[in-house]
Amino acid sequence: xxxxxxxxxxxxxxxxxxxxxxxTHTRPIADIRCGxxxxxxxxxxxxxxxTGTITEPYLQKVFPQNQLSINKIExxxxxxxxxxxxxxxxxxxxxxxxxxxxKLIYGNxxxxxxxxxxxxxxxxxxxxxxxxxxxxxxxxxxxxxxxxDIFSFNDRAIREDFLLVTEGHHSQPIPDTIIASGKENxxxxxxxxxxxxxxxxxxxxxxxxxxxxxxxxxxxxxxPIAICEKAVVKMGxxxxxxxxxxxxxxxxxxxxxxxxxxxxxxxxxxxLGNAVIGEWCNLGADTNSSNLKNNxxxxxxxxxxxxxxxxxxxxxxxLMMADHSKCGINTMFxxxxxxxxxxxxxxxxxxxxxxxxxxxxxxxxxxxxDFEKAMETANRMMARRDLNxxxxxxxxxxxxxxxxxxxxxx
Numbered sequence: 001x002x003x004x005x006x007x008x009x010x011x012x013x014x015x016x017x018x019x020x021x022x023x024t025h026t027r028p029i030a031d032i033r034c035g036x037x038x039x040x041x042x043x044x045x046x047x048x049x050x051t052g053t054i055t056e057p058y059l060q061k062v063f064p065q066n067q068l069s070i071n072k073i074e075x076x077x078x079x080x081x082x083x084x085x086x087x088x089x090x091x092x093x094x095x096x097x098x099x100x101x102x103k104l105i106y107g108n109x110x111x112x113x114x115x116x117x118x119x120x121x122x123x124x125x126x127x128x129x130x131x132x133x134x135x136x137x138x139x140x141x142x143x144x145x146x147x148x149d150i151f152s153f154n155d156r157a158i159r160e161d162f163l164l165v166t167e168g169h170h171s172q173p174i175p176d177t178i179i180a181s182g183k184e185n186x187x188x189x190x191x192x193x194x195x196x197x198x199x200x201x202x203x204x205x206x207x208x209x210x211x212x213x214x215x216x217x218x219x220x221x222x223x224p225i226a227i228c229e230k231a232v233v234k235m236g237x238x239x240x241x242x243x244x245x246x247x248x249x250x251x252x253x254x255x256x257x258x259x260x261x262x263x264x265x266x267x268x269x270x271x272l273g274n275a276v277i278g279e280w281c282n283l284g285a286d287t288n289s290s291n292l293k294n295n296x297x298x299x300x301x302x303x304x305x306x307x308x309x310x311x312x313x314x315x316x317x318x319l320m321m322a323d324h325s326k327c328g329i330n331t332m333f334x335x336x337x338x339x340x341x342x343x344x345x346x347x348x349x350x351x352x353x354x355x356x357x358x359x360x361x362x363x364x365x366x367x368x369x370d371f372e373k374a375m376e377t378a379n380r381m382m383a384r385r386d387l388n389x390x391x392x393x394x395x396x397x398x399x400x401x402x403x404x405x406x407x408x409x410x
Contacts, residue, residue: 009047010065011040011083012054012125014110018305019146022322022340022357023261023278025400028055028063030083033246033261034150035157036165036208036226039083045164046092054080054122058399061392080125081112084143086157094137102133106141147320147338148301148312150259150276155205155242158224162187162206185223189213192227205241213245231260234267246279248385256291257316261323263385275318280381284329284346291318293335301336302354304407312336322357324378324397340407341400342374356407357400368408371401 011030018024023032030040030053037045044051053063077100085091095112098104103113113129144150165187172188174180177195182202188194191212198219200207205224209215213227216235224241227233231245234252245251248263255266256273264277268285275289292315293299299317303310321339328346339345340357347362360369375397379388389397 008078009049010052010080012080016084016145021304025341026323028053036161043087046087077114077116079114085111086142104135104137106137151257151274154259158226273318274316277321278323280324281321282326284327287331289319289333290335291316299336302338357404
């Protein structure tokens with residue numbers, strides 16, 4: 001029997017996951033996208049290894065603890081890394097050099113620890129490492145603590161990810177049918193297409209075009225911007241930094257400092273700024289989202305975990321929309337609106353600033369979105385990209401549907 005000695009890397013959730021609802025209803029913190037990568041993809045690139053997950057029990061079937069597929073392993077201790085922390089080369093080196101029974105911290109943040117055994121739940125994990133030797137990390141780190149951090153940190157994350165993903169690689173040629181400045185900051189992966197008449201300004205930040213992504217005719221981009229694998233920028237779009245268009249997304253209109261996770265659509269005109277859009281969302285034509293109050297006051301948003309309006313410390317904050325939610329044409333979202341999982345929003349006037357998961361309708365008349373119909377719609381949208389919900393994913397969404405029922409009744 002072959003024995004392979006390897007390190008087991010496991011990304012864990014910390015208490016930040018409660019402040020990152022509704023996005024963490026459907027994923028661990030590690031699978032939030034910020035920059036070119038998700039938090040997990042960045043760590044896996046730095047470590048050159050696959051990672052497992054410790055998160056809430058209802059998510060574990062979809063996000064297993066151990067992603068390794070080796071028949072038999074003579075394993076070193078398990079290396080646990082905080083999924084909310086942005087990885088970099090220096091931090092990755094410090095983590096891999098940890099001794100068993102030690103934990104690396106920065107202020108009040110646990111960055112990583114090395115254990116002799118795997119923990120089945122977050123509570124067990126926290127108890128097991130309580131008495132571990134503490135090592136202070138001397139360099140600065142940053143991490144996602146609140147949902148607005150996702151777009152607030154996107155500028156820095158794109159710049160750092162651009163250096164990481166392009167190191168040692170060569171860009172495809174920049175077409176001579178476009179206007180481009182700062183060409184040294186433009187990187188096009190194989191299969192990436194920029195059509196005639198596009199304008200790209202990369203003097204303000206890098207512009208990354210992923211594999212098989214396409215920018216259609218007449219689009220205007222101002223970096224830092226990440227257009228990820230198989231994403232499409234529609235004709236005449238105006239995209240400001242710091243914006244990430246995640247894998248498989250299709251976007252148009254005017255966009256500024258927005259993070260799209262994956263496979264979501266904003267295919268038409270309308271403004272979206274300082275916003276986060278999850279996976280499998282669809283914004284109807286001429287949807288607009290306010291990101292600035294008329295009196296320039298600080299924006300507050302609804303905390304689903306604390307059940308209160310919470311100050312962001314920002315004057316610019318737009319729409320936060322979780323997975324599989326959709327809105328009809330001409331929808332108007334107010335500053336700091338939070339939309340839960342699998343909501344279907346339509347009707348006149350501004351919707352409420354917090355729209356619970358599985359809501360059907362608008363301000364005047366809303367009800368609960370029938371669960372079976374919601375799953376049918378999700379599968380129809382996913383089928384357009386040759387995907388479908390697994391049984392484990394349907395169980396996950398049913399858990400969220402039941403857990404958030406009280407919000408729809410209030």
